[in-house]
Amino acid sequence: MATTLHPIVYWAQTEDNISLKVDLRDTSDPDIDVTAEGLYFKAFGVGAGGLHEYEFQMDFYRNVNPDRSAYRVMDRAVEFNLTKDGPALFWPRLTRDDPKPAWLRIDFDKWKSEDDSDEEDEEAVMKKEQEEQMRQIEKELLETKEQAFADLKTVYLFFFNLLQFIGYAYVVVYLFCRYAFYGKENMKEAFDRAVIPLGICQMFAFLEILHPLIGLVKTGIMAPLMQVVGRNVLLFLVILPNPEVQSDPMVCYLFLVWSSVEVFRYPFYMAGVIDYSSEVLTWLRYTVWIPLYPLGFFSEATVLYLSAPYYEKTQQFSLALPNQYNISMYYPYVIYAYMSTILILAPSLISHMWRQRQRRFRPKKPRTFHVKLN
Known part of the structure; x- marks a missing residue:
C-alpha cells in the first residue's frame, strides 16, 4: 500500500487575505x-518525496469566506487565495493548533505584518521559523539515529542467537547420531568432533554477560554470569587439560545435555528479538530444562569427580612451596570445592527457573467490576 506524504505548504497574510502555495509540481487528480x-487537499504530484500522493488537512485559526476564496492548479504549485471572514485583522498564526505542523512554512516573499515598515517583525518571524526548522531537523536526526540503533541491535541479536543455535544444534545432532549408530565406541573421537563447535559457542557466550551491561537486553546479569563462567571453567580448566577424562562417555553426555538446553533457549530469544510470539517455543523454553538441569548438574559433578585423580597424579595447576608467589594451592581440592559448590547451588538455581516458569504460565485473574450503589 502506498504511503501518503505531506507536501510543503507556504503561507502569508494581509489584513484581509490568506495566501497558500502548495509546493507540488505536475499536480493531477486534485481533491480540494x-x-x-x-482546508482539505489531496493530489498526485512531484514534491519533496518525489512522484507520490500528497495529502494534508488544516483547521484555520479563524473562519474564511469560501465563496470569496479561490485556488488554481499551476505547473509548479497549487495556489490558494482565501478571504478572511469578519473584521480585517492579522492572525497570530494560520492554524488552530499550536505548534504548527513541520510541513507548514512562511512565504516571506508575500508576508506582510501589521507594520510593513517594521523590518524587525519580519526578522523575528524569520528567526523563529529557522529555529523551528532546526528543532525539527534535530528531532528527525535523533529519531533516525534511534531507529538505526534499534535496527542494528535487532539484526545483531538475531544473528548472534541464530549462530549460537546452529553451533549447539550441530553438537546435539552429531552426538545423538553417534550414540545411535556406534554407542560408546571410540569416545575420544566423539569428543574431538564435538568440543570445537561447543568451545566456540561457549567462548561467544561471554557476550551474554556483556549484553545486559551495555543495555542490549533487559535481563539480569547474575544468571548468565553463573552459567557461562561455570561451564567455561569446567570446559577449559578441567576437561581440556585432562586427556584421560576426554575418553569417558560422561563428558560427551555432559556436552549433549548442555547443548540440548541451548537448542531450545536460543530460538526463543530469536523469536523475542523480532517480536514473534510462539506458544510452542515458550513452553519448550520453560519446560525442557526440568529434566535437563538436574542431569546437567549431576554430569558436571561426575566429570569433576572423574578428573580429580588425574590432577592428583600430575600435580598440574597445583602450587607447592617454596615459589615466587609464596602461596600453595592443591588443585584437586579446588576441583572438589567446585563440585561441592555446584551441588549446593543446584537447588537454588532450579528454584529460580521454576519461579520463572510459574510467572510465565500463571493464569490471568478474571477482571472484576465494582458498582457503586447510591
Whole structure:
C-alpha cells in the first residue's frame, strides 16, 4: 500500500487575505475542499518525496469566506487565495493548533505584518521559523539515529542467537547420531568432533554477560554470569587439560545435555528479538530444562569427580612451596570445592527457573467490576 506524504505548504497574510502555495509540481487528480473552518487537499504530484500522493488537512485559526476564496492548479504549485471572514485583522498564526505542523512554512516573499515598515517583525518571524526548522531537523536526526540503533541491535541479536543455535544444534545432532549408530565406541573421537563447535559457542557466550551491561537486553546479569563462567571453567580448566577424562562417555553426555538446553533457549530469544510470539517455543523454553538441569548438574559433578585423580597424579595447576608467589594451592581440592559448590547451588538455581516458569504460565485473574450503589 502506498504511503501518503505531506507536501510543503507556504503561507502569508494581509489584513484581509490568506495566501497558500502548495509546493507540488505536475499536480493531477486534485481533491480540494475549502470550508469556512478549514482546508482539505489531496493530489498526485512531484514534491519533496518525489512522484507520490500528497495529502494534508488544516483547521484555520479563524473562519474564511469560501465563496470569496479561490485556488488554481499551476505547473509548479497549487495556489490558494482565501478571504478572511469578519473584521480585517492579522492572525497570530494560520492554524488552530499550536505548534504548527513541520510541513507548514512562511512565504516571506508575500508576508506582510501589521507594520510593513517594521523590518524587525519580519526578522523575528524569520528567526523563529529557522529555529523551528532546526528543532525539527534535530528531532528527525535523533529519531533516525534511534531507529538505526534499534535496527542494528535487532539484526545483531538475531544473528548472534541464530549462530549460537546452529553451533549447539550441530553438537546435539552429531552426538545423538553417534550414540545411535556406534554407542560408546571410540569416545575420544566423539569428543574431538564435538568440543570445537561447543568451545566456540561457549567462548561467544561471554557476550551474554556483556549484553545486559551495555543495555542490549533487559535481563539480569547474575544468571548468565553463573552459567557461562561455570561451564567455561569446567570446559577449559578441567576437561581440556585432562586427556584421560576426554575418553569417558560422561563428558560427551555432559556436552549433549548442555547443548540440548541451548537448542531450545536460543530460538526463543530469536523469536523475542523480532517480536514473534510462539506458544510452542515458550513452553519448550520453560519446560525442557526440568529434566535437563538436574542431569546437567549431576554430569558436571561426575566429570569433576572423574578428573580429580588425574590432577592428583600430575600435580598440574597445583602450587607447592617454596615459589615466587609464596602461596600453595592443591588443585584437586579446588576441583572438589567446585563440585561441592555446584551441588549446593543446584537447588537454588532450579528454584529460580521454576519461579520463572510459574510467572510465565500463571493464569490471568478474571477482571472484576465494582458498582457503586447510591
